[in-house]
Amino acid sequence: MFRARRLAVLACPLLLLSTAACSHTDSDDAKPPASSHRNPADGKRNRLSLTDAISRLRTAPESRAGYTRTKFRLWTDADHNGCDTRQEVLLSEAVKKPKEGKGCKLTGGTWHSYYDDQTVTDARGLDIDHVVPLAEAWDSGASKWTAKRREQYANDLGAERSLTAVSSGPNRAKGDKDPAEWMPPARNAACTYASDWVATKLRWNLTADRAEKKALSKIAAGCAQAAVRYSPAP
Numbered sequence: 001m002f003r004a005r006r007l008a009v010l011a012c013p014l015l016l017l018s019t020a021a022c023s024h025t026d027s028d029d030a031k032p033p034a035s036s037h038r039n040p041a042d043g044k045r046n047r048l049s050l051t052d053a054i055s056r057l058r059t060a061p062e063s064r065a066g067y068t069r070t071k072f073r074l075w076t077d078a079d080h081n082g083c084d085t086r087q088e089v090l091l092s093e094a095v096k097k098p099k100e101g102k103g104c105k106l107t108g109g110t111w112h113s114y115y116d117d118q119t120v121t122d123a124r125g126l127d128i129d130h131v132v133p134l135a136e137a138w139d140s141g142a143s144k145w146t147a148k149r150r151e152q153y154a155n156d157l158g159a160e161r162s163l164t165a166v167s168s169g170p171n172r173a174k175g176d177k178d179p180a181e182w183m184p185p186a187r188n189a190a191c192t193y194a195s196d197w198v199a200t201k202l203r204w205n206l207t208a209d210r211a212e213k214k215a216l217s218k219i220a221a222g223c224a225q226a227a228v229r230y231s232p233a234p
Helices: 050-053 085-093 134-138 146-154 170-172 186-202 211-220
Strands: 046-049 095-097 108-113 118-120 126-130 163-167 226-232
Touching: 046 050, 050 186, 050 211, 050 226, 085 095, 085 108, 085 126, 085 163, 108 163, 134 146, 134 163, 163 170, 186 211, 186 226
Parallel strands: none
Antiparallel strands: 046 226, 095 108, 108 118, 126 163
């Protein structure tokens, strides 16, 4: 199965935002590309306001005991089409599609990094970010999952932006931080990022600590038009 590429602009795929809340709604970049690499979201989609979505997050303290990054297997090729998860995200999120060579080697292409509102023309300058970082997922419930479940989380192509291609600089500044500790530097990214974060946590039934929920609620106060769409992970 393949996932339809995003029909909305890169800054607003998981949200239903008014034109005023999304700065590139009518750009040519919003046109759907001709082909698809990522899987469609599974199951029934829920749609909530950002505030209501935050209220559905279960509050719990976090613990990083026992965490190592190797407990999440990264960049698999689940559909055996020759492209691993990183490559699938790059293909899906390209504003200008790269050339796909043998072994899914990608050359050329253009991307929009919404964290810093930058155009990137070299895939080597992009990281594939887990919107909710692996360590944060571990802290919030993934420590109790099976290894297979953690692999599915680490390679989630079934949601619009559990994973996203962004500039390496802001992604590495983010590290394992939650929204109480880090937010994207682009001024118009806050509502999108908060909604992506909450959608991912709800999709995977992950908890949030008190400081995290407080920060998200503060952000949501300035995002009146934001709505969260998510499907529970299979």
